[in-house]
Amino acid sequence: xASLPIEQRLLHYFLAMGAQxxxxxxxxxxxxFLMGNERVLVSILTAVDAIERNRxxxxxxxVSSLRSAGIQLYVAVPRLLGATFDAQIFxxxxxxxxxxxxxxxxxxxxxxxxxxxxxxxxxLTNATPDPTxxxxxxxxxxxxxxxxxxMNRMMAEFKLLRENAPTHxxxxxxxxPVRFESTHRAETPFQSxxxxxxxxxxxxxxxxxxxxxxxxxxxxxxxxxx
Amino acid sequence: xxxENYRSHYTFGMDFGTSDFKFGPITCGENPRIVNNRGYFxxxxxxxxxxxxxxxxxxVGDEVPLYLQSSEDLTSRLVYPMKNGMIDKDDDxxxxxxxxxxxxxLDAFPVTSNNGFRGYNIVASLSAVSxxxxxxxxxxxxxxxxxxxxxxxxxxxxQPFAVAIxxxxxxxxxxxxxxxxxxxxxxxxxxxRSAQVALNxxxxxxxxVTSEILKDAGYGDLAGEESLVRRVKESIGLVPGDxxxxxxxxxxxxxxxRAKHKVPGTRVEIDLDKDSWTRFLIGEYVFNPNHEIFxxxxxxxxxxxxxxxxxxxxxxxxxDFGDAIVASVERCPVELQPMLYREILLxxxxxxxxxxxxMDGVAVDAQTKVKSLLRMKGIRNVSVKMTTSPQFSxxxxxxxxxxxxxDDYEWDWQRxxxxxxxxxxxxx
Numbered sequence: 058x059a060s061l062p063i064e065q066r067l068l069h070y071f072l073a074m075g076a077q078x079x080x081x082x083x084x085x086x087x088x089x090f091l092m093g094n095e096r097v098l099v100s101i102l103t104a105v106d107a108i109e110r111n112r113x114x115x116x117x118x119x120v121s122s123l124r125s126a127g128i129q130l131y132v133a134v135p136r137l138l139g140a141t142f143d144a145q146i147f148x149x150x151x152x153x154x155x156x157x158x159x160x161x162x163x164x165x166x167x168x169x170x171x172x173x174x175x176x177x178x179x180x181l182t183n184a185t186p187d188p189t190x191x192x193x194x195x196x197x198x199x200x201x202x203x204x205x206x207x208m209n210r211m212m213a214e215f216k217l218l219r220e221n222a223p224t225h226x227x228x229x230x231x232x233x234p235v236r237f238e239s240t241h242r243a244e245t246p247f248q249s250x251x252x253x254x255x256x257x258x259x260x261x262x263x264x265x266x267x268x269x270x271x272x273x274x275x276x277x278x279x280x281x282x283x
Numbered sequence: 284x285x286x287e288n289y290r291s292h293y294t295f296g297m298d299f300g301t302s303d304f305k306f307g308p309i310t311c312g313e314n315p316r317i318v319n320n321r322g323y324f325x326x327x328x329x330x331x332x333x334x335x336x337x338x339x340x341x342x343v344g345d346e347v348p349l350y351l352q353s354s355e356d357l358t359s360r361l362v363y364p365m366k367n368g369m370i371d372k373d374d375d376x377x378x379x380x381x382x383x384x385x386x387x388x389l390d391a392f393p394v395t396s397n398n399g400f401r402g403y404n405i406v407a408s409l410s411a412v413s414x415x416x417x418x419x420x421x422x423x424x425x426x427x428x429x430x431x432x433x434x435x436x437x438x439x440x441x442q443p444f445a446v447a448i449x450x451x452x453x454x455x456x457x458x459x460x461x462x463x464x465x466x467x468x469x470x471x472x473x474x475x476r477s478a479q480v481a482l483n484x485x486x487x488x489x490x491x492v493t494s495e496i497l498k499d500a501g502y503g504d505l506a507g508e509e510s511l512v513r514r515v516k517e518s519i520g521l522v523p524g525d526x527x528x529x530x531x532x533x534x535x536x537x538x539x540x541r542a543k544h545k546v547p548g549t550r551v552e553i554d555l556d557k558d559s560w561t562r563f564l565i566g567e568y569v570f571n572p573n574h575e576i577f578x579x580x581x582x583x584x585x586x587x588x589x590x591x592x593x594x595x596x597x598x599x600x601x602x603d604f605g606d607a608i609v610a611s612v613e614r615c616p617v618e619l620q621p622m623l624y625r626e627i628l629l630x631x632x633x634x635x636x637x638x639x640x641x642m643d644g645v646a647v648d649a650q651t652k653v654k655s656l657l658r659m660k661g662i663r664n665v666s667v668k669m670t671t672s673p674q675f676s677x678x679x680x681x682x683x684x685x686x687x688x689x690d691d692y693e694w695d696w697q698r699x700x701x702x703x704x705x706x707x708x709x710x711x
Contacts, residue, residue: 192312257291257686258312260672260679264451267687269472273700274692 063157064088067099067133070155070162084123095170098123099131099155107138120152129168131155139165196259203262290690293435295403296681297388298442299381301365301410301461305678306388308403309686315678316391318344321363322380325350341376343383344391367463368410369593370417382424389433402435402706404690406681411441411459411466411474412481412596415699422694422703429705436702438685438694441476443468445680446630450670454619455626456608458653460569460633462486464598467611469623473698478614480607483598484572484588486633489516492568495580496561502553511546515553518544521646522566522636524655526574529645533560539641563646566636570652571603605656627653627667630676634669 061069067088068078076090076097090097100120106112120130133155134142144166147154153168261267291309298305300320307315322341342350347361364370364377371377385407394400405425409417418439425437440448443457447470454471465482469475490509493516497506505511519542523529533540542555542562555561567574572588581587588600599607612623634649647655650667657665670676694703 196313256312258309258679258682260313260449260451261683261686264448264683265453266448266451266680266683269453270448270684270687271689273688275689 063101063103063133066157066162067101067155071097071099086119087123092129095127095129097129097131099133101133102135102138104135104138107134107141117150117152121150124151124171126171129153129170131164131168133157133162136163193256196256199259200262207263289399289401290404290686293394293400293403294682294685295389295392295405296678296685297385297405297407298445298677298681299365299384299407299409300442300677301368301463302363304384304388305675306384306391307678308392309682313672314675316388318384318387319347319363320365320384321347321361322376322383323347323350324360324362324376326360339383341379341383343380344387365410367593368412368461368466369414370420372416372420378420378424381421382428385424386428389431394433402429402433404435404685404702405437406445406685407437407439408442408445408677408681409439411443411468411476411479412464412593412598413441414595415696418699425703425705432706434705436690436704436706438688438702439699440681440684441468441474442466442677443630444470444474445677445684446628446670447680448683449672449676449679450628450668452626452628454622455628456612456623457628457630458604458608458634460485460629460631462633465604465607465631465633467604467607469611469615469619471615471619471623473700475615476699478611479596480602480611481596481598482588482602482604482607483591483600484569486513486516486569488572488588489520489565489569489633491585492577492580493520493565495583495585496555496558496564497553499561500553500555500558505551505553514546515544516565519553519555519562520565520636521562521638521642522570522649522652523563524645524647524651526563526567526576529563530560530576532645533563540645566646566652569633570649570656571605572601573603603656604653605660605662608653608657609660609662621664624657624662624665627665628670629653629667630670630673632673635673 071088071090071092072078074092076092079089079091079096084098086100088099088101090099098120100116102113102116106116116132120132124130130151131153132147134157136156136158139154139156142154144154147166148169151169151171152166153164154166156163156165294309296305296307296309296315298315302320303317304320305315305317322343324341325339341362362376362380364374364380370381389403407421409421421439422437425434428434443459443466446457446459447453447455452470456467456469459466459468460482463485465485467480467482469478490512494506494512497503497512497515521529537557537559540559540562542553542559544553546552564576568577590600591598602610608627612620615623629649636649638646638648648669650669653667654665657663657667672679688702690702692701694701
């Protein structure tokens with residue numbers, strides 16, 4: 058492993074951490090990865106760089122300029138030179154420090170993400186889908202499919218009716234209002250944790266038992282209930 | 284707050300299945316919570332418990348595995364109360380487990396009392412063959428255990444009835460087949476209790492045949508491991524459209540029907556090789572154990588499913604599913620019978636049989652098999668369906684029942700329906 062260049066070793070290190078390599082040409086001289094919703098940028102300071110003050114300052118200035126929300130920044134430094142840097146400088150600027158030698162790479166200081174002053178609007182590319190919203194969408198989709206099926210069936214029946222009785226005027230009664238539309242829900246704030254306010258599970262959709270059971274105790278005939 | 288508003292938040296379903304307890308309020312959405320329908324009675328006389336533990340008398344839910352000790356211990360201390368769908372009147376341990384599960388279910392969904400909560404309307408579901416005393420004991424458990432005031436009203440519905448409600452069919456025959464037994468229950472807006480037929484045959488019997496097949500194939504050492512046998516059944520078991528034709532076909536082209544099962548994580552591979560035709564016996568036995576080929580297994584010691592009387596119900600051992608449906612439907616009024624045959628609903632894990640694509644036509648699914656059994660009895664105009672959500676359809680039915688049945692429909696011991704008021708508080 059030590060025979061590989063440090064760039065390759067850092068690539069393996071971050072891949073092992075679950076990151077994905079990102080081709081980012083906007084920041085030359087840095088390695089770029091995607092870790093969950095955040096971007097990780099790593100700038101390498103080699104032993105040759107570290108003995109030249111301007112190169113060190115240049116590297117830190119460049120890294121600092123990249124700091125923004127959703128980005129974690131690291132500077133990778135040879136372990137032998139680790140003692141020459143004051144950890145406080147890294148902590149105060151939120152930059153992470155990776156120390157490496159021939160055998161291993163070690164995260165000595167964790168980077169700190171920039172806290173956005175306002176609530177961040179998740180972008181389409183990095184938003185994690187909310188499972189509640191997904192299940193709500195799935196139930197809406199099934200309701201829509203069911204509605205579409207019913208509509209097609211009704212259209213077919215309507216067509217058949219029109220064909221069979223072309224000379225008669227059809228008297229169509231206005232349909233019964235859907236039971237749940239008329240229900241005023243959530244007059245007081247309820248604690249309903251799993252489905253949203255106003256939502257009933259999808260198995261309620263077009264279920265004829267709602268009508269049958271709502272008449273229990275009113276129509277007393279239960280001739281077969283042995 | 285209107286009563287409909289109240290019910291759309293505080294209706295609670297509890298499905299006491301033979302192996303799982305599914306529970307949760309209407310706000311769970313599509314899927315309730317599941318725990319094993321079992322309870323563990325810790326040995327409270329042991330010194331360790333006396334010194335350190337303050338365990339409950341009976342442990343239920345997710346914590347049970349933490350208390351399990353030696354396997355010898357399990358048989359006496361781990362209780363599955365609904366193993367056969369029924370609990371004996373005097374089986375106090377089983378009733379304690381049921382009480383603890385009810386409490387566990389309610390505690391799993393805490394509510395604050397300042398948002399209009401006056402207790403849940405609970406719909407519990409029991410096996411269709413549950414005798415009246417099970418209803419009495421269960422309702423009594425809620426009445427006694429309502430110190431926290433979480434229960435407003437309770438009702439109990441039979442599982443096949445709940446399946447029909449969950450599936451949205453008001454006139455149908457529901458066949459519920461579990462591990463230990465199966466029930467055929469006609470529904471016509473009400474469960475037609477007098478026409479129910481119970482069978483003393485379920486998934487456990489298919490396991491027994493699988494075990495015999497493994498012994499014959501030289502895997503006698505594995506045939507005693509129940510969970511392995513069940514996995515083998517699920518992996519290689521097939522339902523034949525016609526058993527004789529399937530056996531002939533499988534013997535003619537043994538490579539096509541070869542039954543192999545590799546046990547994951549081990550070196551064990553089961554290969555029935557030239558006896559692969561026996562895989563069809565596993566499925567056939569569930570639907571029809573009367574074929575003469577099973578006589579050789581009975582003769583060698585496999586117990587024949589017997590007629591058993593439990594409570595007031597006789598569970599028939601050897602009745603095939605076709606005969607059971609016909610017997611049940613023919614106890615209903617003649618004009619209702621065609622409508623019942625037109626909607627036959629299959630529910631329960633014992634009807635989940637796969638059909639490998641290459642064997643299509645020889646192997647069939649449960650719906651096709653039931654249709655074919657009915658065709659042999661001369662019943663042709665039938666529609667057989669699987670429930671859309673076999674695992675949760677009972678719970679779905681409980682939730683719809685609890686939401687729709689009027690609040691003022693009082694419990695009726697004659698019909699075994701209505702609300703048994705517990706806390707006496709109104710939601711209006």
